Amino acid sequence: MLHPFFAEGPKPRIFGHRGYVSESAAAQGVAENSRAAIAAALGAGADLIESDCQLTADGTVVLFHDSTLQRTLGDPRRISSVSQAELASLMADRGGLLTLEEALSEFPGTRFNIDMKSAEVATPAGALIGALGPERVLVGSFSDRLRLEALAAADAAGGRPATGAGQTATVKVLAAVAMRSSSLLDRAFAGLDALQIPVRQGPVRVLSPGLLRAAHARGVEVHIWTVNEATQMRELVELGVDGIITDRTDLAVAALRP
Template identity: 55%
Template sequence: MTPQHPFFVRAATPRVLAHRGLVTAEAAADGVTENTFAAIALAHGAGVTYVESDCHLTADGAVVLFHDADLSRVAGDPRAIADVRLLELEELMAHRGGLLTLAQALESFPTLRFNLDVKAAAAAAPVGAAVAPYSDRVLLTSFSDARRRQALDAATRGDARPATSAGRGVIARLLLAVALHSPRLAHRVLRGIDAVQIPERQGLLRVLTPRLVDYAHRASVEVHVWTVNEPDDMRRLLALGVDGLVTDRADLALSLVDGDKPRR
């Protein structure tokens, strides 16, 4: 399996994707939260190549790195991100690690590759427009395949496009192909997809299986598993053949990958 998109080339595998950056215990004690400038900088400082993050749109049209649709969990404020202007959001996040717009993230960390989840429908086209000049180091995804495709269309310039990973609809069809023992159907389902990013389980449903990994690899598609924080789970999944770990403990995962498994 040889992924061709620049997002994947000249970078060691297995891939460690820093989930919303990296917030160490010390940083958390200082008030740093996920998806902030400080969290991305900590991931960068730990030696990460890939950062997984999320995109929402502010009331005045700025794309910001933020996971939740509102500020309740992070800032104790019930308002939706879509109802807050950028300047006020910057003030709210100033003592929590510092807000990052998508443009700032791409410009401030030119060696990082960003795996971006489009969380809001209104953000899809703006996200695509923002990442278009950086398509070689961006992967676009969303639970919604329609939203993912809208962002991807807005980001595509000629033959240059960001990498992309499957949304729920594509993954559901892939699971059907796996259940039917049909690598040919899986190959068709995964046309235009660069990675499958999945949990090991979804409730009682086992999503990740050796057959799924095999079918994805036959289609030259990588398999990344989220969110994996325990060393034993990391080792077990890597032994199964997954290509990437999405983790809150990027520092731990990098150490484990360097020490336990030769990079290929």
């Protein structure tokens, strides 16, 4: 049965990858996953926001990709050692820190694809999602263990969000596609609402017509990351993908919206 997360909106779905930071915004210091980046992606026409979450020292779930502050703020400390207040102060001139609770509350009509980035964040993030809007969130993670922990916490707190395959689940899907086994495909896709994959992983071609057929036959959407060229976006949509995850919301909207 189609999850409410996918019940509305046009296709192909355009996901603003960590929001949207234009060249001019980057020159002004705006960081990915910031309040300004999320607002900019929505302003540019993104249908959904792809973001990531980490847990601060005082237990607040924040939208942040890396486990340390090094790449974003030039600070080697781990997020888990910094309080929400201090992190908010550090992000004040970088577009503004967003907690997960703020994101779901301040952007009430927006659907979020939230990736669990650490072991400690999965349960508190899941509980927030379950309480504040499971119909508006797709939970993902490279780790299927963290993804399932977040889903369990969400379900206990109020409802099951949509979910996309982690690394292990994706490998099972690819193996089942390669073996052309309907029973293996049924098992591999069970419990999934989306498959979020790159076109290639190193030398291995991940996306294929057979994978698309198998996913769609089982009501699972296929979203491709991270695509930043308009020509490739159009080619992927012609192939049949359901969504494009992109750093360039502006290009995606120009290329894919009539």
